Each structure stands twice: as C-alpha cells, then as structure tokens.
Amino acid sequence: MRELSFVKIITRLENAEVLDSVVTRAQAVVKKVVQPQGLRDLLHGVPFGHPLHPVEVQVPIGAWLSAGILDALPMHGSGKAAQALIGVGVLSAAPAAVSGWTDWSELHEQQMRVGLVHAAGNAAAVLLYSASFVQRVRGRQASGKVLAYLGLAAVSGAGFLGGHLAYRQAAGANHAEDVPHVFPPGWQEVGDLDDLADGALERRIVAEQPLLFFRRGDEVNVLSDVCSHLSAPLHEGELDPGSPAPGSLGTGPLGEAPGSDPCVTCPWHGSVFSLTSGEVVHGPATSPQPRFETRVEHGRLSVLLPGAG
Numbered sequence: 001m002r003e004l005s006f007v008k009i010i011t012r013l014e015n016a017e018v019l020d021s022v023v024t025r026a027q028a029v030v031k032k033v034v035q036p037q038g039l040r041d042l043l044h045g046v047p048f049g050h051p052l053h054p055v056e057v058q059v060p061i062g063a064w065l066s067a068g069i070l071d072a073l074p075m076h077g078s079g080k081a082a083q084a085l086i087g088v089g090v091l092s093a094a095p096a097a098v099s100g101w102t103d104w105s106e107l108h109e110q111q112m113r114v115g116l117v118h119a120a121g122n123a124a125a126v127l128l129y130s131a132s133f134v135q136r137v138r139g140r141q142a143s144g145k146v147l148a149y150l151g152l153a154a155v156s157g158a159g160f161l162g163g164h165l166a167y168r169q170a171a172g173a174n175h176a177e178d179v180p181h182v183f184p185p186g187w188q189e190v191g192d193l194d195d196l197a198d199g200a201l202e203r204r205i206v207a208e209q210p211l212l213f214f215r216r217g218d219e220v221n222v223l224s225d226v227c228s229h230l231s232a233p234l235h236e237g238e239l240d241p242g243s244p245a246p247g248s249l250g251t252g253p254l255g256e257a258p259g260s261d262p263c264v265t266c267p268w269h270g271s272v273f274s275l276t277s278g279e280v281v282h283g284p285a286t287s288p289q290p291r292f293e294t295r296v297e298h299g300r301l302s303v304l305l306p307g308a309g
C-alpha cells in the first residue's frame with residue numbers, strides 16, 4: 001500500500017523555508033516568556049520521564065470529541081452536556097499549548113516548521129470552539145454545532161501533524177533508545193586507561209557505537225555520546241566537573257555547599273546530564289543517557305552496558 005498524496009504535502013512542509021521568519025520570532029518569544037529553568041523542565045516533562053504535552057492534549061481532544069458525539073446523537077440534556085464539554089476543552093487547551101510551545105522551542109528547524117502549522121491548526125480549533133460555546137450560551141444551537149464540527153476538523157488536522165512530528169520526525173522520542181539493542185553484551189575493551197585525557201570529555205567508538213568518556217584519575221564515567229533529545233554529539237558539549245562532597249577531602253567545614261555530580265551540557269539545546277548516572281538534570285531531554293559500567297585490568301579499560309544485546 002502506498003502513502004496517500006497528502007502525506008507528501010506534509011513532508012514538503014518540513015522544508016517550507018517561507019515559515020522560518022515566523023519560526024524565529026515565535027521561538028524568541030517562547031524562550032523569553034517561559035522561564036525559569038524549573039518551569040521549563042516541568043513543562044518538558046523531565047520529572048515524568050517523557051514529554052508532558054501528549055498527556056495534556058488528551059483532555060481537550062477527549063472533551064471535544066465527546067461533544068461531537070453528543071451533538072450527533074441528541075438526547076435529553078445532551079445540549080448542555082456538549083456545551084460543558086466544549087468549555088472544558090477550551091480551558092484545558094491552554095496548559096497543553098504552553099507545554100507544546102515549550103517543547104517546540106527546542107526542536108530542529110524541519111520539526112519547528114511542521115510544529116508551527118500544528119499549533120496554528122490547534123489555535124484555529126480553540127477559536128472555533130470558543131465561538132461555538134458563545135453561540136450555545138446565546139441559545140443558537142445550530143450554529144454552535146456547525147462551529148464545533150469545524151473545530152473538530154481543525155484539531156483533527158492539527159493532530160495528524162502532531163503525529164507526523166512525533167513518529168515521522170521523532171520529536172519527543174528517546175534518540176538513545178536503540179543503544180542497548182545495537183551494543184553487544186558483555187565487557188568490551190576500550191584501550192589503555194592512560195590514553196584517556198584526565199578531566200576532559202572524550203569520544204571513542206566502541207563496538208561501532210560512539211561513547212562519551214570522562215576520566216578523573218582511575219575513575220571513568222561512560223555514557224552514550226548520542227543525546228537522547230535529538231542526537232547531538234555530547235562530547236562537543238560543555239563539561240561541569242562538579243565538586244567533591246563536603247569532608248570528602250578531609251577538610252570540609254560544616255555548612256559548606258553540598259558536592260555535585262560532574263555533568264555535561266548538550267551543545268544543541270542545552271540538556272544537562274549527570275556523567276555519573278546518565279540522568280537528566282535539565283531538559284529539554286526527558287530520557288536518561290545509557291550509562292556504561294567500567295573496569296580496569298592491567299591498565300586496560302573495558303565497558304559493559306547492562307541489558308545490552
């Protein structure tokens with residue numbers, strides 16, 4: 001079975017450079033408005049381990065679809081119920097839009113072009129449903145239904161674009177998910193420990209996979225070098241070497257700041273990952289980096305990825 005022709009039109013949208021001036025301005029506004037970092041992390045879905053936006057959109061879409069069914073099968077009291085559902089949909093669209101715009105502001109340009117049209121479709125749906133709600137309050141049920149069905153068409157088209165964005169363009173997906181499937185099981189030799197730079201980020205290819213190394217003396221932290229957000233090479237990112245825990249050097253006075261993990265900041269969109277655990281410290285990434293165990297025998301370093309193969 002072949003792809004429908006309108007899918008080709010959507011694919012062409014990815015390269016519609018005509019949208020770029022709007023994209024640039026909208027991105028600047030979103031980054032300025034959605035502050036501070038803790039709020040951005042929450043909106044990206046960092047505490048939940050995956051994006052928040054797909055969960056939030058369930059409420060308006062579910063409410064509006066249910067209203068459409070009630071409008072098609074009128075029963076006693078269904079008009080009021082449909083009106084209430086449309087109101088719930090309009091109100092719940094606001095937080096879904098905020099998380100969506102926040103995710104959108106940290107994407108590749110092809111994804112942002114599609115995302116912009118996706119957002120425009122959803123904005124049209126909110127306007128149509130708002131007008132439908134007003135008409136219903138005024139007792140104009142017929143025009144209220146027509147406006148609601150136009151809104152349903154708009155949100156459905158926008159939803160199709162959202163699916164394209166998520167599944168075809170992999171926005172919001174974990175881009176390091178494949179690592180345990182392609183990396184071989186068991187210990188894999190890297191080379192001489194002393195060949196690794198001390199106190200710096202270094203990239204090595206092991207079993208055909210790019211890995212990120214951070215060595216401090218005999219201790220080595222190893223993560224996948226492919227950022228889980230959108231595949232950036234993490235070794236090109238910024239290193240925060242962290243600080244030792246109080247008293248760990250035997251000199252820490254009471255009340256000094258707690259120690260911190262060494263971290264790497266992604267060079268593309270600024271996600272921060274702990275180099276010791278691979279966990280996300282700050283988004284937009286929501287999935288951790290695959291973390292490798294290490295061992296040194298006779299000066300030779302090996303790595304093992306738990307669950308690989």
Ligand code: FES
Nearest residue numbers: 227229230266269
């Ligand atoms: S690729 Fe986007 S934060 Fe790393």
